[in-house]
C-alpha cells in the first residue's frame with residue numbers, strides 16, 4: 103500500500119512514512135498510525151518536513167482551512183527512527 107509524501111511528493115510504502123494528524127489545528131505525529139480522521143504522510147526527513155510546512159501541504163492534505171500549528175512536528179533523526187521501528 104503506497105502513500106505520497108506531502109513534502110517531496112514521492113510515493114513510498116506506508117511503513118517508510120510517518121503519519122501526521124491534526125487535533126484542533128495542531129499537528130502531531132501518529133506513531134501507531136491508528137488515530138481516526140484524515141492523515142498526512144511524510145518521510146522521516148527534516149527536508150520533507152520543511153517542504154511540507156512551506157507549501158502548507160499539511161493543511162491541504164488534512165483539509166484544514168485555518169492557520170495550523172506545526173510546531174509540534176519538529177523531530178530528530180533518532181525520534182523518527184524510533185517511530186518507524188515501532189511499526190515493524
Ligand SMILES: [Zn+2]
Nearest residue numbers: 107110145150
Ligand atoms: Zn518525502
